Amino acid sequence: MGQTINLLAGPVGELHHSKRQLSALSIAPTYRLPQGCASTQVPRWDGSAWVCGDVAGGYTIGPGLVLSGTELRVNFGGTGSASQVTRSDHTHSAAEILTGTLSLARIPQGPGSGLNADLLDGLNSTAFALATHDHDARYYTKTESDGRYLSITGTAANAAMLGGFDPSYYAPVNHNHDDRYLLSTGKAADADNLDGLDSTAFAQATHDHDSRYFTKAELQRAGSAQVNWLNLTQVPAGFADGIDNDTLGALTCADGQVPIWSSGAGWACGTGGGATYTAGPGLVLSANQFGVNFGGTGPAMTVARSDHNHDSTYWRAGGNSGLASGANFLGDNR
Numbered sequence: 001m002g003q004t005i006n007l008l009a010g011p012v013g014e015l016h017h018s019k020r021q022l023s024a025l026s027i028a029p030t031y032r033l034p035q036g037c038a039s040t041q042v043p044r045w046d047g048s049a050w051v052c053g054d055v056a057g058g059y060t061i062g063p064g065l066v067l068s069g070t071e072l073r074v075n076f077g078g079t080g081s082a083s084q085v086t087r088s089d090h091t092h093s094a095a096e097i098l099t100g101t102l103s104l105a106r107i108p109q110g111p112g113s114g115l116n117a118d119l120l121d122g123l124n125s126t127a128f129a130l131a132t133h134d135h136d137a138r139y140y141t142k143t144e145s146d147g148r149y150l151s152i153t154g155t156a157a158n159a160a161m162l163g164g165f166d167p168s169y170y171a172p173v174n175h176n177h178d179d180r181y182l183l184s185t186g187k188a189a190d191a192d193n194l195d196g197l198d199s200t201a202f203a204q205a206t207h208d209h210d211s212r213y214f215t216k217a218e219l220q221r222a223g224s225a226q227v228n229w230l231n232l233t234q235v236p237a238g239f240a241d242g243i244d245n246d247t248l249g250a251l252t253c254a255d256g257q258v259p260i261w262s263s264g265a266g267w268a269c270g271t272g273g274g275a276t277y278t279a280g281p282g283l284v285l286s287a288n289q290f291g292v293n294f295g296g297t298g299p300a301m302t303v304a305r306s307d308h309n310h311d312s313t314y315w316r317a318g319g320n321s322g323l324a325s326g327a328n329f330l331g332d333n334r
Contacts, residue, residue: 033248037261040270052261064303072290073280077306083281084295088302092314 033043037052044053061067066075074085120128140148150156162170182188194202219227229235248259253269260270279285284293292303 071280074282087298087300088304089300090298
């Protein structure tokens, strides 16, 4: 009939399906092992399906690395000849700042900068009040005011009116509207609609779907609680005896062996023979783990790109814009 049977797993291995879709049985692709692997390859899970791969495979080449034959190395660039890479949070000493000018934006600002200035926005320090100043001579202090006025958060002992209204204008705090409204926990004796729908829009508790689906009695033998093979049609020959003849399931491999595909013999136990990788310049290999060969200053576990810069931290040898002569200095103005 050209249709595929849709089986859904239920309690205790029970299978359910639509009466209109009983025609063929197949295994989902994600549960199949690949059948076209090359010699010495093994099945590997790539996150969504089984694929062919080498026993020692599983490596990918990320940014900053290159693979030459079986050698994995760092992709060096820029100046220098060192075989080690620099950490992304490395620093340079002040002795490396030789020439150029520094923009105002690159001069440290605020507390901890260690800088001192003659002017602030063009004004001498005498134009500003010290942090310890007060206005006691001009205003009443809090101590002077507390004994004289009602505070802004204070409450009068009693008042004849509230908001311009007599107390009888307001309802007591313990009042209710029980005699006017239906309580939130109450139920109407009967209603015309439920969420805007008439009762005919809902199925009654006694309804069934016998006319649409096979019942359990129709799909099982006496004493069984699952779908019977005898009720399925067009069952593949490999399942006709009710047994899944899984080749890998029948393999008995020794410790350390893996299933290996051979075009002549099919799946068999073996030790594998995939490619072996070595560490090139900038990398180290410890056991089966590749790592970057760090050097220089800094504790970061990430590497810097070959075209990185330190424009936001140091003087630029090529010049820095935005500085005013006699106003911006590297250090102090002595």
